Every structure is written in C-alpha cells, then in structure tokens.
Amino acid sequence: MNNIRFSPVETRLIASLQTALLILCLFTATISRAQIPQGYYASAEGQNGQALRTAMYQIIKSHTSLSYNDLWQAFYTTDVRPDNGKVWDLYSDQPGGSPAYYFTFGSDQCGNYSGEGDCYNREHSVPKSWFGGSVAPMYTDLFHLYPTDGFVNSKRGNLPIGQVVNATWTSTNGSKVGTSNISGYAGQVFEPIDSFKGDFARTYFYMAVCYMDKNLGVETQSNFTGGDLKPWAQQLLLQWAAMDPVSQKEIDRNNAVYQLQHNRNPFIDYPELAEMIFGSDTSAFASQIFEYKLPVLWSISPNPTTDYINIQSFDYQQNKTDIEIIDMRGKPILSLQEEITENYRLDVSSLSAGIYLLRLTSGQNVNTFKIVKQ
Numbered sequence: 143m144n145n146i147r148f149s150p151v152e153t154r155l156i157a158s159l160q161t162a163l164l165i166l167c168l169f170t171a172t173i174s175r176a177q178i179p180q181g182y183y184a185s186a187e188g189q190n191g192q193a194l195r196t197a198m199y200q201i202i203k204s205h206t207s208l209s210y211n212d213l214w215q216a217f218y219t220t221d222v223r224p225d226n227g228k229v230w231d232l233y234s235d236q237p238g239g240s241p242a243y244y245f246t247f248g249s250d251q252c253g254n255y256s257g258e259g260d261c262y263n264r265e266h267s268v269p270k271s272w273f274g275g276s277v278a279p280m281y282t283d284l285f286h287l288y289p290t291d292g293f294v295n296s297k298r299g300n301l302p303i304g305q306v307v308n309a310t311w312t313s314t315n316g317s318k319v320g321t322s323n324i325s326g327y328a329g330q331v332f333e334p335i336d337s338f339k340g341d342f343a344r345t346y347f348y349m350a351v352c353y354m355d356k357n358l359g360v361e362t363q364s365n366f367t368g369g370d371l372k373p374w375a376q377q378l379l380l381q382w383a384a385m386d387p388v389s390q391k392e393i394d395r396n397n398a399v400y401q402l403q404h405n406r407n408p409f410i411d412y413p414e415l416a417e418m419i420f421g422s423d424t425s426a427f428a429s430q431i432f433e434y435k436l437p438v439l440w441s442i443s444p445n446p447t448t449d450y451i452n453i454q455s456f457d458y459q460q461n462k463t464d465i466e467i468i469d470m471r472g473k474p475i476l477s478l479q480e481e482i483t484e485n486y487r488l489d490v491s492s493l494s495a496g497i498y499l500l501r502l503t504s505g506q507n508v509n510t511f512k513i514v515k516q
Contacts, residue, residue, distance in 0.1 A: 177397045178411055183429040190426050195419045197427075198351050198408050205405035207279035213264050217289045218247055220398040229262050230391065233294040234315050237337040242314040245289070252292040258314055265290035267342060268349050269300035272364040273356060280353055284399045285407050286345050297332075302365045303342055304331030305378065326374025329363060340386030343379040344409040346371065347416055351408070376420050383409075383416045384496055387446060387514045413497045439509060440482075440502050446514035449491040451500065455482045464503040467513075469496070490515055 186197035208216060221230045229245035243259035252261035267286045270276065280286075294313045307323030315335055322331045334342055349358060350371050359366035365375040388410055396410040409415050417423035440463075441454045455463070465488065467476040475498065480486055488500075493515045500511045 177400070178406070178429075182406065183408065183411075183427075186427050187429060188426045190418055190424060192419075194415070194427050195351055195354065198415070198419070199354050202348075202352050202405040202408065203355075205279070205283075205403040208282045208284065208402065210264070210276075210282050213282060213284070213287055214248075214251060216284055216399075216402055219401070220284060220395050221289050222247070224394075229289050231262060231290050232288055232334060232338045232341065233265075233290040233298075233313060233317055234258070235338075236315050236335075245291075255292040255296075258291055258293050261292050262289045263292040263295055264288075265295045265298075267303075267345050268358060268366075269361075269364070271300045272361050272366060273353070273358050274360050277356075280349075280356065280358075283349075283352070284403055285348050285352070299332075300361065300363065301330050301332045302327065302363060302375065303346075304333060304365075304375070306331060306333040324374050324378055326372070336386060338386070339382035340388065341392055343383040343386075343416070344388070344392065344407060344413070346375070346379055347383070347409045347420065348407045351419070352405075371420070380416055380421050383413065387495060387497060387516055388413050389446070439504060439507050442500065442511050442513070445511070446516045447490060448516050449489070451488045451490055451513065453482055453486045453488055453502070455484055455486075462504070464501075466499075466501040466503070467493070468499045468501065 183198075183201060185201060186194060189197045217229065222228075223230045223244075226244065227247075229247060229250070231241075231245060234241050234243060234245075245262040250261050252263040255261050265288050266281075267288060268280070270281060273280045275281070291313075294317060297311055297313070297319055298317075301319065302322075304322045304327060305324050306318040306320035309318040309320035310330075311319045317335055318333045319330065320333070322328055324331075346365060350366070350369060354369040357366075357368050358364065359368055359372075365372055371379065392407075392410045396407050400406050412427070412429070414423065415427070418425065418427060439456050441456070443452050443454075445451070453463075453465075462479050463482045463486075465476070465478050465480060466474065467490070469475055475493065490513075495515055498513050498515060500513050502509050502511075
C-alpha cells in the first residue's frame, strides 16, 4: 500500500480544517444541549429576591395543560432511561448500582400492586391533596409528576419530604419513611435517596414559583403554606440543591417537558436561582452568564465532574492560558496560568459540590464554561 505524503502547507491546511470542524461541532452541541429559547428569560434580567420570583412566575405560569391520561404517554419521552429504554423511577433507581427491578413502559402500568416492583403509577411529588385534588393545572403539571413504583408511592402517601431520623420503612433503593429530625417539623416525612434530593428540591422550587398565587398547603401536613415553602422546608431544600447538583437526567427531562408543556423549570436551567430567590445570594440575575464566545479555543470534560477537568486546546500555537474558577456569587476560587499545548488536567477535587464558572483566557480570546462539581 502506497503511503500518501502531504506538503507542510497541505498538512497545516488539513489540521486547520479539522480544528474548524471540531469547533463547529462543539458549538452546535452546546447550543442543542441547552435548548433554552432565545430571550426566554429576558424579562427577569437584573432582578433578585421576590422581584425575581415574580418575574419567573410571569414567564413560566402560562403553559399547556395536559390531561391526566396524557401523562402515561408523556413519560415515554420525559422519564426514559437512556441505558435500557425502561422507566426511570426515582423510587427504585440506584445510580451507579443495579436497581432491584425495572419497569417496562405500558405493560407495567398500575394496576393493582401488593409489593415493590409490581407496577408504576403517576406520582404527584407535591401530593394532590395539598392543593385540593384534581385542580388544574397543578394536577397534571409534568414538572412535579413522575412515574414511580406504586407500592413505594403508597408508602409515601401525602407525607412531606424531609430528613428521617428513625425510619419505620425503607424501600429497596433506600428511600425512607419515618420521623423528621428537622427543627420546625416533628411529624412523619418521606426522604428520597441522596442522588435525587436535588431533583426534588428543584421541583419544589419550581412549584413555589409557578404556583406562588395558589394554595399548595391546604393540608397542614405539607411543605407549603399557601404558595410559599415553609421556612424549615426551604432551608432543607436549599441544602439538598447544593448537595446534589443538576444532572444530565434533569436537563434532558426539562427539555422533554418543554416540548409538551411549553414552559421550563428555571432552577434546572439556572441552578443559582435557588439562592437568588430563596437564599442569601443578592446578586442580580443574568441569563447570559453562561455563554460561549467564538472562536471556541477549548473544550472541557467530564462535566459534571468529581475530581478533575480535562481541558483540550484547539489552538496549538497559543502559549500561556489564564485559568479561573469563580463561584456563582462572583467570588474567585482559583486563579493560575498554565501552558496548554494540547491537553491539561485541572484538579478540582478540593472544590465543594456545586455550580462554578471556569473561565479560560488567552490574549483577547475568552471562553467561559459552567461546570458542575459533584
């Protein structure tokens, strides 16, 4: 077989074309992954606290209301496992492990059940009795409705979510029912596993914004008073949101629900909103805080991450690169200058779990990435 040899000029041209194609693919993939309509959050720009909550309410309150029967079909796209096409059930899944069972869409719909693994049903993570039953549109809002094991759902009932100190019942994946150990509520609560506590927190934050004008606390045994989270619940959920950052599952589900309801969960699109609306962050909301500025000179992986971030450079002629990590309140966490000839491994093992900005600067070129540290 004859070897094909290229001149130095041809070699550089091919390399430039390959780099341009890679940059285009990266940029396109980034835009498609986000799927936030341009200008969707524009009316909330510059707001904070209750003003920001009201602005978000105005953005997300009006949406397509599905029928209760529509939910079965909706779950096929909103809650499908990417690894095997089965139902993604928060009450039985064991991330990083092997669940005791899987549900098949359609054939495993409840139905009758007598134990775990029998069938899945439509779980109101904010129990319907809290807002008065079949009240539209809360009754069928996909952002708080999940397909879950019917038996576990019945064990949870209409209990508030919280932290269990003495479990009276535990599911196969570790979800618990038992006595609360949170100051402010001494009754029975339901506690999901750690891997999904952030999911529940961002669901409840959504409900406290989208339905801030409704009564989600008809029953005293709930996480809400009117449309507001009870103080003990709000504090706990802020902790859960920080402990369990946004996952790819939540991002994909947010996009899938948007296709059906035509509204979004802003706490998945912008996790920092939790502290800005319900916490102590006084900074103003900026929907474009995360953006790629062409030309894209770097890519990063993995993201989310636990210990390190690989930084790949597409500009092999550059010399020094300024690397900065900034928290979502604008506080510098790390600053250094490194020569990234092609690949560089950045140690982030010492960072606390949460959302950060990674800013890379070389000359006049700046790329900013939002990173999730788990």
